[in-house]
Amino acid sequence: xxxxxxxxxxxxxxxxxxxxxxxxxxxxxxxxxxxxxxxxxxxxxxxxxxxxxxxxxxxxxxxxxxxxxxxxxxxxxxxxxxxxxxxxxxxxxxxxxxxxxxxxxxxxxxxxxxxxxxxxxxxxxxxxxxxxxxxxxxxxxxxxxxxxxxxxxxxxxxxxxxxxxxxxxxxxxxxxxxxxxxxxxxxxxxxxxxxxxxxxxxxxxxxxxxxxxxxxxxxxxxxxxxxxxxxxxxxxxxxxxxxxxxxxxxxxxxxxxxxxxxxxxxxxxxxxxxxxxxxxxxxxxxxxxxxxxxxxxxxxxxxxxxxxxxxxxxxxxxxxxxxxxxxxxxxxxxxxxxxxxxxxxxxxxxxxxxxxxxxxxxxxxxxxxxxxxxxxxxxxxxxxxxxxxxxxxxxxxxxxxxxxxxxxxxxxxxxxxxxxxxxxxxxxxxxxxxxxxxxxxxxxxxxxxxxxxxxxxxxxxxxxxxxxxxxxxxxxxxxxxxxxx
Amino acid sequence: xxxxxxxxxxxxxxxxxxxxxxxxxxxxxxxxxxxxxxxxxxxxxxxxxxxxxxxxxxxxxxxxxxxxxxxxxxxxxxxxxxxxxxxxxxxxxxxxxxxxxxxxxxxxxxxxxxxxxxxxxxxxxxxxxxxxxxxxxxxxxxxxxxxxxxxxxxxxxxxxxxxxxxxxxxxxxxxxxxxxxxxxxxxxxxxxxxxxxxxxxxxxxx
Numbered sequence: 001x002x003x004x005x006x007x008x009x010x011x012x013x014x015x016x017x018x019x020x021x022x023x024x025x026x027x028x029x030x031x032x033x034x035x036x037x038x039x040x041x042x043x044x045x046x047x048x049x050x051x052x053x054x055x056x057x058x059x060x061x062x063x064x065x066x067x068x069x070x071x072x073x074x075x076x077x078x079x080x081x082x083x084x085x086x087x088x089x090x091x092x093x094x095x096x097x098x099x100x101x102x103x104x105x106x107x108x109x110x111x112x113x114x115x116x117x118x119x120x121x122x123x124x125x126x127x128x129x130x131x132x133x134x135x136x137x138x139x140x141x142x143x144x145x146x147x148x149x150x151x152x153x154x155x156x157x158x159x160x161x162x163x164x165x166x167x168x169x170x171x172x173x174x175x176x177x178x179x180x181x182x183x184x185x186x187x188x189x190x191x192x193x194x195x196x197x198x199x200x201x202x203x204x205x206x207x208x209x210x211x212x213x214x215x216x217x218x219x220x221x222x223x224x225x226x227x228x229x230x231x232x233x234x235x236x237x238x239x240x241x242x243x244x245x246x247x248x249x250x251x252x253x254x255x256x257x258x259x260x261x262x263x264x265x266x267x268x269x270x271x272x273x274x275x276x277x278x279x280x281x282x283x284x285x286x287x288x289x290x291x292x293x294x295x296x297x298x299x300x301x302x303x304x305x306x307x308x309x310x311x312x313x314x315x316x317x318x319x320x321x322x323x324x325x326x327x328x329x330x331x332x333x334x335x336x337x338x339x340x341x342x343x344x345x346x347x348x349x350x351x352x353x354x355x356x357x358x359x360x361x362x363x364x365x366x367x368x369x370x371x372x373x374x375x376x377x378x379x380x381x382x383x384x385x386x387x388x389x390x391x392x393x394x395x396x397x398x399x400x401x402x403x404x405x406x407x408x409x410x411x412x413x414x415x416x417x418x419x420x421x422x423x424x425x426x427x428x429x430x431x432x433x434x435x436x437x438x439x440x441x442x443x444x445x446x447x448x449x450x451x452x453x454x455x456x457x458x459x460x461x462x463x464x465x466x467x468x469x470x471x472x473x474x475x476x477x478x479x480x481x482x483x484x485x
Numbered sequence: 486x487x488x489x490x491x492x493x494x495x496x497x498x499x500x501x502x503x504x505x506x507x508x509x510x511x512x513x514x515x516x517x518x519x520x521x522x523x524x525x526x527x528x529x530x531x532x533x534x535x536x537x538x539x540x541x542x543x544x545x546x547x548x549x550x551x552x553x554x555x556x557x558x559x560x561x562x563x564x565x566x567x568x569x570x571x572x573x574x575x576x577x578x579x580x581x582x583x584x585x586x587x588x589x590x591x592x593x594x595x596x597x598x599x600x601x602x603x604x605x606x607x608x609x610x611x612x613x614x615x616x617x618x619x620x621x622x623x624x625x626x627x628x629x630x631x632x633x634x635x636x637x638x639x640x641x642x643x644x645x646x647x648x649x650x651x652x653x654x655x656x657x658x659x660x661x662x663x664x665x666x667x668x669x670x671x672x673x674x675x676x677x678x679x680x681x682x683x684x685x686x687x688x689x690x691x
Contacts, residue, residue, distance in 0.1 A: 037545055433540055437612035440540075444609065 028337045029315075031329035033403075036274050036431035038281055041402050046318070046327045046371030047352060049337030054361040055081070058096050060088055063360040067116040068167070069353065071346040078126065079355070079362070080118040085111055087118065087126065089141075092348075100126070100143040110145075112137070117167035117179070129165035129178065136165050136178060136190075149176055152188065152196035169237045169245065177245055179234040186265070187234055187247060200265035201234070201247055208253075236344075240300040244268070248295040248308060254278075257295050258308055258319075273324035274431070279310045279317050280328070289313055297344045303379030307345055307352065314339040316352070320378045324405055327374070330354075337363060350375070370399050377409060386413035404430045415439050420446065489515050494522065497591045498598075498628070501635035508591065509584055509640055516583055519590025526593045527558050529601045538607035541618050561659075565589060568658035569637065572651050578641030588636030592629055599625035 027048050032040040055062040064083025071077050075092030086101035102111045117129035124141035135150035152163055164181035171177075174192030177200065186199035207215075215223060238246045245261040255276045260269035275281045279293025293310035295317075300306045304321025315330040331338045340358025347353070350372065352365040367375065373396045380389035390413045393406040400406075407430030414423035415435065420443035427436035448455075493513050497504030508514035531551045534544050566589055570582045580588070599621055607618050638648040 428539055434612065437540055441611040444611070 027329070028333055028335040029329050029331040031327050033325050033327050033405075034275065034281055035402070035404055038275065040282060043327050043403070044370040044400055045329060045368055046374060047316075047329060047365035047367050050351070050364045050366040052336055052359075052361045052363050053094065055088075058088070058090070058094070060096055060099055065357055066355055066360065067343055067357065068118045069344045069346050069355040069362065070118045070120050071348050071353065072120050072124070073122070075348055076120070076124075077346075077348065077353070078118055078120050080115055080128065082112075082115055085113065085115065087112075087128065087143075098142065100139065103137070103139055103143055103145045105145050105148070117165065119169045121170050121174075122172065125170075127168045127170055127176065129168040131164055131166060131181075134163045134165070136168050136176060147194055149178075149190050149194040152190070154196045154198075156185075156198070157196070167234075167236050169239045171239055171243045171245075173243075177237050177239070179237055179247070181233065184233060187237060187245065187261070200245065201259055201261040201267065202265065235295065236297045238298050238300050238306075241302075246298050246300055246306055248298045250294050250296070252292050257293075258298065258306075270321060270323045272322040273319075275325075277308070277317070277319045277323045277325065279308065279315070280313065283313075293317070296342075299345050299347055301347055301375070303375060304382040305375060305378055307347075309342055309345040309354070311342055314342050316345060316354070320405070321382050326378065326405065327371070337365070339363070370396065373399070374403075374406075377406070381409055381412075386416055389413065404432075406430075408432045408435070411435060411439070415442075418442075489513075489518055490521070494518060494591055494594050498594050498632060501632050502639060505588060505591075505636045505639035508587060509580070514584070514587040514591065516587060516590075519587045522590045522593050522597065523559075523562060525597050525601075527555055529597050529604070530554050530558060533600055533604045536608070537604045538610055538615075538618075540610060540612055541607050541615050562589065564659050564662060565655065568662055569651070569655045572654045572658050573637075573641050576647070576651060576654075578643065578651070580637075580640035584640045585637070588640045589633060592632035592636050595625050595628040595632065599628075 027045045029045075031043040031045045031047075033043055035041045061084070063079070063081045065081075066079055067082040068080040069077065070080075076097075077090040077092075077094070079088040079090070081088055084101070086099050088099045089097045091097050102109050104110065112128060112130050113132035115128050116131045117127075119127040120141075121127070125146060126139040126141065126143075128137045128139070130137050133150075135148050137148055138146040140146055150163060152161075162182070165178045166181055167179040169177045175197075176190040176192075176194070178188045178190065180188050186202040189197050189200050191197050233249065235248045235250045240246065243263060247259045247261060249257050249259070251257055255278050256267065256269075256271075257278045258269060259267045262268045269277070271277065279295055283292060284290040289312070291312065293308075293315070294312040295308045296311040297309040298306055301318070305318060305326070307316055307318045309316055310330075313330075314332045315328050317328045318326045320326055330342075332340070334340075339354065339356045341356060342354050343357045344355040345352060346355075348364070350367050354363045354365070356363060373392050377389045377392035377396060380386075380392065386409075390410050393409045396403055396406045397410075407426045411423045411426030411430055411432065412435060414420075414426060415438065420439045423439040424436055424443060427433075427439055493504070493507075497508065531554050534542075534549055534554065535546075566582065566585045569585050570580075572578075573580060573585075603618060603621055607615070610618060634648060634652070637643070637652065638645065641648075641651070643651065
């Protein structure tokens with residue numbers, strides 16, 4: 001009796017143990033990517049939330065509506081605490097180095113007013129888009145004023161133009177790129193002396209046929225009432241090592257909400273995936289959480305990858321250099337790892353940090369083994385080390401056999417090694433028709449060259465047989481004719 | 486046998502007016518030939534959806550269903566014949582239902598003759614050559630429509646413009662038939678559930 005009781009108890013305990021989920025793998029969101037059929041396919045989580053950092057935990061008092069964050073290459077973190085009008089500088093161990101809440105200008109103490117963008121150059125110069133004061137302030141790393149970019153003068157600016165900088169970035173040469181409110185012409189570009197030199201990334205206005213018809217039918221007075229077809233504004237900018245400016249726009253009608261601008265201002269982003277990089281491609285049209293993604297921030301990750309932050313559904317989308325979605329994750333909520341109002345995304349070494357204005361904190365995401373392997377393989381592939389990337393892709397496939405990009409990566413490397421038939425197989429699995437065609441073309445030529453002898457022999461034999469048949473028939477017919485005659 | 490199944494259908498598709506005339510007035514058409522062509526056409530469709538080359542095959546293999554292919558080919562075929570018969574009866578058409586079925590069946594032959602070999606040829610095509618695949622596919626479709634037009638015209642002894650009008654009306658009639666069909670089905674379902682509910686009510690009352 002006692003034994004049975006003990007057995008039953010043991011059984012119950014073992015059941016409970018089995019029911020408990022593995023805590024290490026638990027994330028409050030489900031990561032996914034889109035396949036060829038534009039369905040979302042679940043993935044193992046590429047990143048897991050590691051910790052949340054708030055003002056209190058740093059010992060500088062709670063943040064108030066922080067708007068932007070910047071992390072330098074060596075891991076120094078600059079938080080723009082807009083509500084408190086200060087910049088908090090952390091070292092790569094998350095220790096506070098200093099807070100900058102003002103600077104000296106013309107012999108007087110000067111403060112920020114609701115700043116909303118920050119950028120730190122390689123020389124550790126801090127660029128702050130000081131929104132309400134209509135200027136971009138450039139400071140040294142310890143908070144001394146270097147220069148102020150404000151009040152742009154140019155013939156191409158309207159006379160009543162008001163400079164309201166929102167986001168700022170700068171290239172190595174000291175050119176400053178500013179996203180300004182109400183500036184529909186593009187991103188404003190300043191030279192190293194703070195002189196306005198023009199726009200980059202001008203957005204084209206597209207008018208739908210329905211709008212065009214409507215406009216043609218309307219009277220002049222009605223037309224005046226209609227809203228103008230103005231292109232949308234940029235939402236954020238970032239710059240990569242080569243000096244290309246990455247920018248996002250919030251435009252519900254466009255599929256080109258992410259742009260990569262070359263130094264002359266043209267959009268050169270590769271969009272070679274099955275769908276353009278623009279966040280979610282499947283979403284509700286009406287109701288809660290509806291509409292296309294609102295990409296409010298972008299960060300270049302290296303290896304050709306970049307991550308865009310969708311503030312509408314609070315998700316992060318990581319793309320490779322070809323514009324293929326690697327993975328998306330995140331969501332709204334109160335747990336660690338989901339957001340209230342995410343406003344900025346940055347990278348600290350291989351981790352991601354997301355600044356949440358609603359929660360007044362920063363969430364740090366650490367890559368999982370899967371995430372690390374995917375980014376390693378993508379980077380190797382981007383750098384041209386296809387052989388090395390293949391091994392990593394195979395490892396990735398062992399963890400997730402539904403990952404189309406891995407098949408494509410292996411296929412491309414096999415194609416380079418002239419293993420055309422195997423490459424075909426992988427391209428088929430990765431649904432890459434363009435490369436499949438290339439591989440198949442080569443394979444077909446190979447087979448043709450190999451089999452040409454056999455083919456020609458068969459053909460000659462057939463022709464000879466046919467000719468012989470005709471001759472025999474003709475002879476027979478003639479014979480029967482002569483016999484009849 | 487050979488004449489019925491091979492020679493005459495091939496004659497019809499290259500000389501449609503002559504061929505359909507013979508079909509109607511010389512009793513050269515056979516309903517079983519038309520139905521065989523229909524069956525092979527369904528087979529072609531199934532094979533095409535399953536086996537055409539990767540570069541031209543955009544079907545999701547998870548959702549390929551041969552039964553659906555059969556239903557969605559057979560149903561429109563019969564619907565067209567029925568609707569066309571209904572319309573042409575009212576519009577002094579001379580064709581019988583049997584003749585309409587035959588004309589439609591024989592007209593589908595080019596779709597088989599072109600698409601069936603093309604399915605397998607498409608497997609050895611590269612991206613640049615797929616243009617020919619689509620070209621031949623559309624060619625087969627246009628040929629089919631032309632034959633259908635000629636067939637209906639000859640079978641009913643219509644002028645060209647009247648054929649066009651009856652074709653349009655046939656499409657509308659097909660829509661009406663589908664609408665009435667779904668209406669009848671849903672009403673039938675309502676009645677069935679009404680009876681079922683009463684039955685259930687009675688069961689639980691007692």
